[in-house]
Amino acid sequence: MIEFKDFRTLFVHIYGFNYPAAADDLGISLRTVYRWFDANKAPKHVTKYLMIVARGYLPDREPYIQWYIDGDYINTPYGRFQAAELEFLNLYKWSSRRYADIARNQRERVPEIERRLQSMVDEASSLLNTLHKTRIG
Incomplete structure (x- = not known):
């Protein structure tokens, strides 16, 4: 499993130094991206999301072993659906x-x-x- 010790390493692994792409992908302002990068800290949910994207799949334990992310879709053993469909699951x-x-x-x-x-x-x-x-x- 890929381990990242800090936010900057994780960020560069996914986006390189393309800050505008990161801002667009995360739905935040460019200024916020710079602030997180400079502080080497982002909110926990953002870090978890980026770790999932970096691995290309969900956690490596049951029931997610066969799940993976492909663009805007989550592929499961039971089918494929958009990640946005999970928004109202709770x-x-x-x-x-x-x-x-x-x-x-x-x-x-x-x-x-x-x-x-x-x-x-x-x-x-x-x-x-x-x-x-x-x-x-």
């Missing part, structure tokens, strides 16, 4: 868990709702019987 997973909890809670409440409905039917039936008796008698 939101999708949260929504899935949330709606599963709601459905589970509703299933658990069904017997209570049925009892309440049955009591309403019984009460309505009782009222109808009372009305029927008072009209006739």
Whole structure:
């Protein structure tokens, strides 16, 4: 596995000294690139991203052993997709868990709702019987 001791070495390995290309790729200003390079320090997520790009694949442990990055795509044993598709993955997973909890809670409440409905039917039936008796008698 490729190891980089500092940010500058990692940066030069990927971009050479093409600072404008790095700024464009990372979506930051040229000034920020210079600041990171001069300080030999970048945010942790940027460093991790650059290490992945430098290796050309994701971490060398399960479940990512057969995964690799090719341009804007992540290739997996299950197919190929754009890296941008991962952006909302946590939101999708949260929504899935949330709606599963709601459905589970509703299933658990069904017997209570049925009892309440049955009591309403019984009460309505009782009222109808009372009305029927008072009209006739």
